[in-house]
Amino acid sequence: MTENKPNISGGEPVIRLIGLGETGVKLVETLAMIGPEGVESYSLDTDNRSLSRCHQSKTLLLGQAIPCGLGTGGDVALARAAVESDRDRLAKLVKGANLVFVIAGMGGGTGTGAASLVARLAKETGALVVGVAASPFDCEGTRRCNTATGGLRDLKQASDVVFHFSNQDVVQMTGTDTSLNNALEIANRHLCESVLGVSRMLLEPGLLNVSFADLQSAVQGRQSLGSVIHVEGSGEDRAAAAVGKMLAHPAARGGEALKEANAILLHLSGGEPLSLSEMNTVTEAIKQHASAVDLVVGASGPGRDEALQVTVVIAHQLKLSDTEPELSAPSENQSSDVTDVSFPETFMPSGETSYVGLGEDSGGSRRSGFAYTPPAPTAEAITPELKDSLLEAAARQEPDRKKRKKITQEMLPLEIVSKGRFEKSEPTIHKGEDLDQPTYIRRGMVLN
């Protein structure tokens, strides 16, 4: 997998942000606006509409032949097909980068399906790959959550480290009476923070440098789960304030996250008067929770403002089922069985390994029997203005169809599943899922 060495040219590492799917594109747009200089951002989607809203980043339409710019409508297999057909273009996109952020919202089609493939492509070119993933609210439906879990696991296997933020955590943090807009903003902010924190750490000129190599040694090849905490402390005792905020941060889980960490990168940026004692306060606080951890400390020189900015990157090694063997190109030996049972693979129609030819047999641009389905609206899309614009756009594209009003319906009960012999028994409900229904149906697997 690591064929070539990372090629750092001119001292600064080449950092690229790749946003996939609607959520990913949105985040990349935001990041491109506020992010530090010297970061290249790209927006990739299968849906023309979401790309047309991009102004800050370079755009690339995935799968010109298969979903032909219409989105995948939550079909993960279709997204994978689109990526496969654009493999060459994507390989060019990631080539030469040292650090690639793959940013995607899990649970939909494009983000879920494409993220791991893009991450793998980037990995093959020798770049350090950081996945940034958002997963949906529990209330968005079990199927969506299941898809998200599968996509996230795939992404973890393909990238060096994944910063994951679950929208559901916002509910736990703020309670259920927060507005949806607000909740999504918080979730987005956390994800942006992690990208900004890492890139700032690497790019800002420092007194004590946290270098690209430090990051690499902390996370490379671990398939780890990470989190980034970025806090500011100001006032008289700014170090203590920052420490307090750091430990109160949801990603720190009251210090638990620090305890479980395998490696911690700490970066302080505090303008001129950054004192040794302040640095000491912060490192001591971390050491209290994680005494034996691999800690790298960096500090940057004269800053822009008075406040002390603390960025902490925490990397955990994965536990349990997450640490499945790294999935390289499907091999013919015994281990290929392992890849077959892992959940994400089950989105593939069995026997099919390539989707490149999927759309071509019926005249090129359309799959046989493929009707245009709008992409399942992501959580972000549910704001009223966006809903209107979605409706408008849909009406524009297909003016002859009047039934577009139903666009917000995410899933239809296409199959009424009989429970067979469990029809009359007490249903086995586990976390809102009826386990009496066949697993393959609940996980959206198709027999062909």
Add this chain to the structure above:
Amino acid sequence: MSDSQIIVGLEIGTSKVCVAVGEVSENQVVNIIGLGQSKSRGVRKGEIVDASLVEEDVRNSIVEAEHMADVEIRSVFLGVSGSHMRGFNNTGVHPVVSADREITDSDIQDVIKNAKAINLPSDHSVVHVIRQHFSVDGQSGVLNPEGMLGAKIEVDVHVVSGRYNRLQNPIRLVSGLHLEVDNIAFNGLASSLALLSTEQKELGTLVIDLGAGTTEYAIYSAGVIKHTGVLAVGGDHVSNDLAYGLKVPLGRAEQLKIDHGSAIIDPEANNRSVDLSTDSVIPGKKVNLGHLQMIMSMRLQETFELIAKDIEQAGLIEYLRAGVVLCGGGARTPYITRLARDVFNLPSAIGRSSTVSGIKNALDEPEFATPVGLIKFGAFQSQTAPRREGIGRAIRKQFVSLFGGKK
């Protein structure tokens, strides 16, 4: 011989009713001398849904076991399961009040009583209270505090509870057959007793009993039970999934599962199919082997994943150094150990009842772990509380022998 004691384990399972007869010698060596089983027809997901059918099945298997062991079965240790059962840990505290601060047996009884006083829902009753560790004045890891000095004694216990009414159903049914129920035991606990050696318990092991209606699991670490649980998902679900997905009758699906099932997907299988043309009900039908294996593996994988998630939540995954032991009918699925290894990322094996002797058949088959374990459970019980022959018992014995003699 005369000093040995007969202990019988009865499991009323979803696919079969099984009776194992054990002879326990004075030095607690268990020897299996009889087995009886019959197909179970009145149980779904580990719980009785048709009492009269179950009664008949229990009677048949008891008779078979009596013949084989050449004994009269008067009382049984009954295995219970079902989705209503819960396992959790609790702590009890008790101050030592005696003047010399020496911990006596009554202090120990008191602290365990305190640990039992749990906020159970009103319809629940406690099945097991298993002590894990004592701690005396904050010194933890004490195995037996009797005779030690201290001001405060604490105990960690594992409690298994279930709905009172649903626990009573099988007990009443068995009592109705003029059999005495010595005690009940949670099936998951029983099978772990049968399969695990002391060393495995010490190192930390997860036992998964893959039954037809339910999947029970128990975790041992540092020699004591740390966690138990039940999922009302089992082999019946696999068959039902297959029947639905492959569009074949349930009975045929069951047979397909046994003949061609696999816990992981064989990449070759997709091109192969099974010809069902010999079947008169569905002439000329073919079933794709790839689909069969996929449906099956997804269900089994999901079951393991649910267990893995639960264990991870309990924070016990790090303690399982001896790996995973599988038993129950589902453990016969080809490659099931490989699937377990992949999901839990731990070594896994199919369990054998290595700690007892007797009929080879009963020890090697993973299905018999629970009844064998019930005998071990019984042996432990009678060791701690020696049996007394009361007058009532003697009369009942007469009754049972009358009935038993007729059959």
